[in-house]
Amino acid sequence: MAWENQTFNSGFILLGILNHSPTHTFLFFLVLAIFSVAFMGNSIMVLLIYLDTQLHTPMYFLLSQLSLMDLMLICTTIPKMAFNYLSGSKSISTAGCATQIFFYVSVLGSKCFLLAVMAYDRYIAICHPLRYTNLMRPKICGLMIALSWILGSTDGIIDAVATFSFSYCGSREISHFFCEFPSIPILSCNDTSIFEKVLFICCIVMLVFPIAIIIAYAQVILAVIHMGSGEGRRIAFMTCSSHLMVVGMYDAAALFMYIWPTSDHSPTQDKMVSVFYTILTPMLNSFIYSLRNKEVTRAFMKILGKGKSGERVTS
Structure with a gap:
């Protein structure tokens, strides 16, 4: 009962980053x-991939899951x-704090494994196209995404339950703009x-293991370099470079937050990095995979053209 009075009834104070x-x-x-840009960009990506049958391929299905995860991440915080x-x-x-922890940890963990699946997808497509x-x-593909x-x-449930298995009898001020679970214990x-x-x-399991799988891109890059077709090499390189950009931004920020010793970075640095991977990265992902992708642009123009045709017919 004392724990309920001290924790559940009191809640926490988010000090935030802005005055x-x-x-x-x-x-x-x-x-x-x-x-707003991240919300619209990722929503459009999910809808385009769902509506356009030409995008119903494993690669674009994985991209739709990435956009869905980014939507959940920004809407959680x-x-x-x-x-x-x-x-x-x-x-x-x-x-509310436990809900935030569950959703954002679940999304961060799921993205780690999804990025590894995306790396595997590109590795098979480029190095073993016949298979x-x-x-x-x-x-x-569906099984890997579900996993x-x-x-x-599972990681989200463990972290949320573990975080609130302790009693909080002192200050409840969290020096953050959301319930970043390392800041609570x-x-x-x-x-x-x-x-x-x-x-x-x-963190080692969620971050280092997927990164080890993504090292398979070394073989992908070598395969791209030895491609005979200039156009095929260009398309493969653009696809792989887009994925590597996303992986680099995401994993670098996550490694800094959860693997790097906390004594080596200040609370202000933590907040800035959190802003990067919870706000900026979801926006950048939609741009990286849409503006540099002719198929996505074609699907968007196709849907837009249908909408304009419908307007002319009704008018």
């Missing part, structure tokens, strides 16, 4: 603009931050050393 100075007000509206900023409130309930249809048939979601969600009046070790092991 109401003119500069920070401008930054707040800039974040909202980035959120930004709306609450915006509400607190506009209302002047900094509180978040324990249930691609068999190795990446819809059933296998990515299951592993990520340090507020506990219990010994959290075992939790920190388990957290480190989970």
Whole structure:
């Protein structure tokens, strides 16, 4: 009962990263603009891949899952931050905090494995093209995606439950704009050393293992270099370079946050990196995979053309 009174009834205070100075007000509206672009860009990617039958291939199915994960990530953190900023409130309930932890950890973990699956997809497509249809048939592709979601969600459940298995009898001020779970156990009046070790092991599994799989791109790059067709080499290189850009941005930020010793970076640096991978990366992903992809552009123009034709008919 004491734990319920201290934790569930009190909740936490999110100190945030912005105040109401003119500069920070401008930054707040800039974040909202980035959120809007990321929301629209990823929503359009999901809809285009769903509506256009020519995009019903394993590669684009994986891209639609990446866009869906990015949508979930920005919707888990930004709306609450915006509400607190506009209302002047900094509180978040324990249930709300646990929900944030579950969803954003689940999405981050699922993205790690999904990026590895995407690397495997490109490796098979370029290095073993004759076996691609068999190795990446819809059933296998769907199974790998489902496994990515299951592993990520399992990590989310473990982290959320473990975080709130401690009692919090002191300050409940979280020096962040959302419930970043490594920032919460340090507020506990219990010994959290075992939790920190388990957290480190989970991070190793969720980050280092997928990165080891992505090293297969070394073979992909070699295969691309030795391609005879100039056009085929260009298309393969653009596809692989887009994926490597996403992997580099995402994994570098995640490694900094969860593997690099916390003593080597300040809370301010943590917040800036969190802004990068929870706000900027979801926006950049949609641009990287849409603006550099002729098939996505073609599908968009096709849908847009149908919409204009429909307007002319009704008028």
